[in-house]
Structure formats: structure tokens, C-alpha cells
Amino acid sequence: MLIKHGINSGFGAIYMLASSPVLRRQQFLIRSLGDYSDQNTNTHQKGMQGTKFTSGASLEADAENVLRAITPTLDPNRHKGQAGKIAVIGGCREYTGAPYFAAISALKIGADLSHVFCTKDAASVIKSYSPELIVHPVLEESYSVRDDEKGVISGKVLAEVDKWLERFDCLVIGPGLGRDPFLLDCVSKIIKLARQSNVPIVIDGDGLFLVTNSLDLISGYPLAVLTPNVNEYKRLVQKVLSCEVNDEEAHEQLLSLAKRIGGVTILRKGKSDFISDGETVKSVSIYGSPRRCGGQGDILSGSVAVFLSWARHAMTDGDPSISSKNPATLGCIAGSALMRKAASLAFENKKRATLTTDIIEYLGRSLEDICPVQ
Numbered sequence: 001m002l003i004k005h006g007i008n009s010g011f012g013a014i015y016m017l018a019s020s021p022v023l024r025r026q027q028f029l030i031r032s033l034g035d036y037s038d039q040n041t042n043t044h045q046k047g048m049q050g051t052k053f054t055s056g057a058s059l060e061a062d063a064e065n066v067l068r069a070i071t072p073t074l075d076p077n078r079h080k081g082q083a084g085k086i087a088v089i090g091g092c093r094e095y096t097g098a099p100y101f102a103a104i105s106a107l108k109i110g111a112d113l114s115h116v117f118c119t120k121d122a123a124s125v126i127k128s129y130s131p132e133l134i135v136h137p138v139l140e141e142s143y144s145v146r147d148d149e150k151g152v153i154s155g156k157v158l159a160e161v162d163k164w165l166e167r168f169d170c171l172v173i174g175p176g177l178g179r180d181p182f183l184l185d186c187v188s189k190i191i192k193l194a195r196q197s198n199v200p201i202v203i204d205g206d207g208l209f210l211v212t213n214s215l216d217l218i219s220g221y222p223l224a225v226l227t228p229n230v231n232e233y234k235r236l237v238q239k240v241l242s243c244e245v246n247d248e249e250a251h252e253q254l255l256s257l258a259k260r261i262g263g264v265t266i267l268r269k270g271k272s273d274f275i276s277d278g279e280t281v282k283s284v285s286i287y288g289s290p291r292r293c294g295g296q297g298d299i300l301s302g303s304v305a306v307f308l309s310w311a312r313h314a315m316t317d318g319d320p321s322i323s324s325k326n327p328a329t330l331g332c333i334a335g336s337a338l339m340r341k342a343a344s345l346a347f348e349n350k351k352r353a354t355l356t357t358d359i360i361e362y363l364g365r366s367l368e369d370i371c372p373v374q
């Protein structure tokens with residue numbers, strides 16, 4: 001009706017319409033369609049052939065099919081490490097829960113090895129939560145380092161991480177990292193090393209504080225994923241786009257943000273999660289829980305790291321259903337859906353008492369429901 005009226009009303013009206021938010025939004029939706037819509041061959045799981053990754057006219061990703069396409073089968077010929085080796089860079093005096101949640105979630109989903117690089121204070125605490133994690137007490141905060149030692153210590157930290165770096169399929173940088181300037185300076189150097197080695201990175205929590213103030217660290221790196229919550233997203237928008245968050249044009253703004261940073265993938269967390277690599281925008285709204293206990297974002301960052309790695313492997317293995325897709329986007333869609341499903345199952349069971357550790361216990365069942373072991 002609006003469009004018809006505009007067209008019949010002469011050039012002036014058409015011009016006004018072309019600049020109207022309604023038309024801009026329509027044009028944007030049309031541009032966004034097409035992503036995954038060419039997907040009609042998912043050969044990974046029996047019975048899934050002919051399905052599409054999106055529901056056609058919406059931005060909602062067909063997350064369950066993405067999960068099925070990228071999750072590897074459990075093959076007796078595989079050796080330890082082939083299902084994923086993840087490292088979390090995070091954990092300091094204040095925060096030991098966040099790196100633990102991220103690292104243990106990676107294992108619960110199916111990664112083979114999960115490391116944590118944290119400060120000395122945090123290391124024994126994190127080890128005591130779980131014997132499954134490999135914990136490296138290598139990071140240092142300013143309070144434990146004299147000014148004249150900083151150069152040497154920073155070199156040692158880098159050498160320790162560098163020894164391991166190429167073995168990892170993905171790094172998660174930031175859960176419980178804290179904001180100590182010396183520590184963040186060392187982590188900046190770790191990010192540069194990861195980029196040189198083409199290791200994917202998921203940046204969350206205090207890692208986002210770091211990169212928001214030093215965008216060059218990630219700018220133009222397509223293997224970087226940012227997972228901001230409401231506050232982290234606000235800071236990112238203010239810094240990069242020099243404006244406030246605009247929920248009226250949320251998708252367009254996310255798209256411009258990802259584009260402006262240079263092709264990184266952004267997963268904006270919230271009531272629905274929105275994912276953009278600067279080319280397309282997808283949403284994940286399925287499942288979810290009304291509990292907002294701290295730590296759910298940490299589960300998500302560890303999960304995205306695993307799924308991103310699996311998506312890259314599936315592509316290397318030549319899976320035609322995803323060969324032209326961005327593995328970072330697929331990893332975000334899968335991680336978001338799994339986290340939300342586990343949260344909803346935990347909430348069904350524990351209601352107001354639901355905690356992050358309860359949600360972690362449902363990660364395995366959630367994946368099994370969608371993608372059963374054959």
C-alpha cells in the first residue's frame with residue numbers, strides 16, 4: 001500500500017520513500033536473504049537431505065541443520081586432538097569461574113583438549129575445579145612485576161604461549177581476564193601471534209575491552225569472532241561507529257559494525273542473538289531461558305570456539321553443504337543455539353535456582369537431541 005502510493009505520487013514521493021526506514025528495511029531484508037538459501041544438500045545426517053539452512057523469508061538461521069552439518073561423527077579411526085584443541089586465555093585474581101566455564105564447555109561439547117592460560121593466582125583454583133583442564137600459570141599482572149622486569153617477563157609470557165599456539169584450533173580470549181594494563185599488553189601480543197599463525201580467535205569479556213580500545217588488533221582478520229553482551233556491544237558501537245546503539249535499525253547497524261571493523265564476525269548477545277560478518281545478518285532466537293545468571297556468555301564463547309573449528313574441518317573435508325559459507329558465522333549460529341537449548345533444559349529442571357554449572361551439564365544432551373551419535 002505504502003509502496004503503491006509512493007510510486008503513484010511522482011518522483012518526490014518516490015525519493016522520500018526510498019529514504020524511508022520501511023523501504024530501507026525491506027531492501028536490507030532482501031539483501032540478507034540468500035544466505036544459506038542455496039543450501040539443499042546436507043549429506044552429513046541421514047534424512048536431512050533437501051533441507052535448507054534458513055526458513056526462507058526470515059533472518060532466523062536454521063541452527064539445528066547447521067549443527068548437524070558441522071558436528072563430526074565419532075570415528076574410531078580418529079586420534080586424540082582431531083575433534084578439537086581449544087585454549088582459553090583468561091583467569092586472574094578476581095575471576096576464576098569464567099575461564100573454567102568456557103574451557104569445560106568446550107570439552108562437554110566434544111573437543112578433545114582444553115587448555116587455560118591464566119595468572120598464577122588463578123591457576124591452582126581452576127585446576128581444583130577440574131582435572132580435565134590443562135592449566136598454564138603464565139600470565140602476570142602489574143602488581144607482581146617490577147617496572148624494570150616488564151620487558152623480560154612479557155617476553156617469557158609470549159614464549160610460553162608461542163610454544164603451544166600452532167597446536168590450537170581456536171583461542172578464546174578474555175573470559176575472566178581482568179583489565180590490568182600489563183596483562184592486557186601481553187594479551188595484545190598474543191593476539192598478534194595468533195593472527196600471524198592464522199589461528200582463529202573468539203574475543204569475549206575483558207578481551208572485548210582490550211580490542212575495543214585497540215581495534216587494529218582484530219581489524220581485517222576474518223578468523224576473529226567478537227561475542228559482545230549488551231554493555232560490550234554499546235562500547236563497540238560508540239567506539240567504531242561514533243553513535244549510540246539503534247534498536248530500530250539493529251540489523252543494519254550490526255552489519256555496518258562488522259563491515260567497518262573489517263570482516264570480523266560479531267555475535268550480539270541478547271533476547272535473540274544476532275550474527276553478522278559484514279555481508280549477512282542471521283538471528284538465533286530458538287530456546288532460551290529467563291534466568292540471567294553470570295557465566296552463560298562464557299559457555300557460549302567456549303562453544304563457538306569448538307563449532308568454528310568443526311566448521312573449518314567440515315569445509316576442509318569438502319562437505320558441499322557448507323563449502324561456500326563463513327565458518328565463523330556457522331560456529332556462532334551453532335554455539336548460540338546449543339547454549340540456548342541447554343539453558344532452556346536446565347531452567348525446565350531448576351527454575352530460579354538454575355546456575356551456569358547446571359546449564360553446562362545439559363550441553364551434551366542438547367547436542368545429542370539435535371545430532372545423535374550414530
Ligand SMILES: NC(=O)C1=CN([C@@H]2O[C@H](COP(=O)(O)OP(=O)(O)OC[C@H]3O[C@@H](n4cnc5c(N)ncnc54)[C@H](O)[C@@H]3O)[C@@H](O)[C@H]2O)[C@@H](O)CC1
Binds near residue numbers: 095096229298
Ligand atoms: N564467575 C565468573 O568468574 C564470571 C566472570 N565474568 C567476567 O567478569 C568480567 C566482566 O564482565 P561483565 O559481563 O560483568 O562486564 P560488563 O561490562 O558487561 O558488565 C559490567 C556491568 O554491567 C552490568 N550488566 C551486565 N549485563 C547487563 C545487561 N544485560 N543489562 C544491563 N546491565 C548489565 C553488570 O551487572 C555489571 O555491573 C569479564 O572478565 C567476564 O568474563 C563473567 O563472565 C561472569 C562470570
Ligand SMILES: Nc1ncnc2c1ncn2[C@@H]1O[C@H](COP(=O)(O)OP(=O)(O)OP(=O)(O)O)[C@@H](O)[C@H]1O
Binds near residue numbers: 228
Ligand atoms: N533475554 C534473553 N533471553 C534469552 N537468552 C538470552 C537473553 N539474554 C542473553 N541470552 C543468552 O545468554 C547467553 C549469554 O548472554 P549474556 O548477555 O548473558 O552474556 P554475558 O553478559 O557476556 O554473560 P557472562 O555472565 O558469561 O559474562 C547468550 O547465548 C544469549 O543468547
Ligand SMILES: [Mg+2]
Binds near residue numbers: 204
Ligand atoms: Mg561476558
